[in-house]
Amino acid sequence: MPHAMPLSPAGRPVRLLTACTCALLVAGMAATPAAAADSVSYDFESPSQKLPFMAINGFGRVLVGPAPGGRPGQAARVNIPNDGRSFKSELVIKGLDAGSHRFGFANYLPGDWQERDLDTIVAQWFSTQDDGGGIKPVVALSIHGANWQLKVHWMRGGEIQEAVIPLGAARPGHWNRWTFDITWSSAGRPGAIAVARDGVTVGSHQGANNYHRGEPPHFRIGAYRPSWRPEKGPSKRVGAAEAVLFLDDIAITSTAAGSPPDVRTAAPGGASPSQSPAPSPSPTPAGSPSASSPLQAGEAPVGGDTSPGATAPEARTDATAPGNAGRIGAVGGAVGAAAALAGGAFVLLRRRNATGSPGSAHRRART
Incomplete structure (x- = not known):
């Protein structure tokens, strides 16, 4: 007798849920570089x-x-x-x-x-x-x-x-x-x-x-x-x-x-x-x-x-440095979406407001 496929709490097969989660994660990671290239910040903290x-x-x-x-x-x-x-x-x-x-x-x-x-x-x-x-x-x-x-x-x-x-x-x-x-x-x-x-x-x-x-x-x-x-x-x-x-x-x-x-x-x-x-x-x-x-x-x-x-070399650059902050945010967003599908929780990532102080939270009171 074939083994029964385990179900998620919503009644859907776990295998299907896992496949969807992985697909979303990969799609989110593939979209990361475009956002990362033009959004970078460094606060030296x-x-x-x-x-x-x-x-x-x-x-x-x-x-x-x-x-x-x-x-x-x-x-x-x-x-x-x-x-x-x-x-x-x-x-x-x-x-x-x-x-x-x-x-x-x-x-x-x-x-x-x-x-x-x-x-x-x-x-x-x-x-x-x-x-x-x-x-x-x-x-x-x-x-x-x-x-x-x-x-x-x-x-x-x-x-x-x-x-x-x-x-x-x-x-x-x-x-x-x-x-x-x-x-x-x-x-x-x-x-x-x-x-x-x-x-x-x-x-x-x-x-x-x-x-x-x-x-x-x-x-x-x-x-x-x-x-x-x-x-x-x-x-x-x-x-x-x-x-x-x-x-x-x-x-x-x-x-x-x-x-x-x-x-x-x-x-x-x-x-x-x-x-x-x-x-x-x-x-x-x-x-x-x-x-x-x-x-x-x-x-x-x-x-x-x-x-x-x-x-x-004088003009040497780091291929991974431009957009580090953007990469972290975008990958985090993809992981959050995967977690939402798996457990029903939603993770909301807030991006830094570019017109305000780009430092860390404890430094927003600076002048």
Whole structure:
């Protein structure tokens, strides 16, 4: 006599229920990468969180340790020593498409930050070109002298065009909360950039904002001093202190083109929008090998190239890092759906609101 097939509490064969559950789980996992690629966040609080790789030229470091300036929790400390060789220490986040995104992050210049009439780039959007040559970032946030500024680049008639947008005075010893709403331009469509600092719009740009060839712009955040590149000689390093700054609460979210930032629309004495001519074709960027210096006491390394003396390609990226948070959320959702079928319980996963603080729950009270 054949054995009776066991039934679930609802009276359905367990075998069928299991097959449906597995199918849903596989389908959910297959859909994960698309959501993960454009939704990433890093708050530097969990030692188990996989973070981006570093792009370092010379002996700078990106280390995780206590946040300065009265901010609770952890932050990333970035430094570039004035040693005649070092000029860049950045985290690199790739895998974004050429659509619209909101980039949020916090940064902090120490109270003893040295004002120099040379750019220190603290965030840049870089378009790697097909021919592997070198070219300026399409968008770059920098501190120049005592002020913040944004540079936007595009190509016209085979030459790079530049717009410089003032963003107000820098405030050493103060945590800045930045929001960049960016829609990338294409050969036949203008782009848009809206910049907010501490909840107030401080600058904007309408028109071409990239070179329209090669890979979509990827995001780099940290510190980069172009004037310190060794081929430019030692003169611009004389009398300069090492560059040290802090980063926290990085969040990138895909958005609908043209969606307005959740900020006040005008800043007292703020910059007016800049415009560029119609988009036109373009060329190229690059990198070089990097080495890392030993860790400092009380700090942990960020990224993959973290062992003392390790060397890695400047533009190296982690194939699994972009979208870690998104992958975890989407896979969790699939597992929750499977559990709902198996036991009748529903798991509701809430995604992080990209316009709020992207840090962990205990850090939402930050300013």
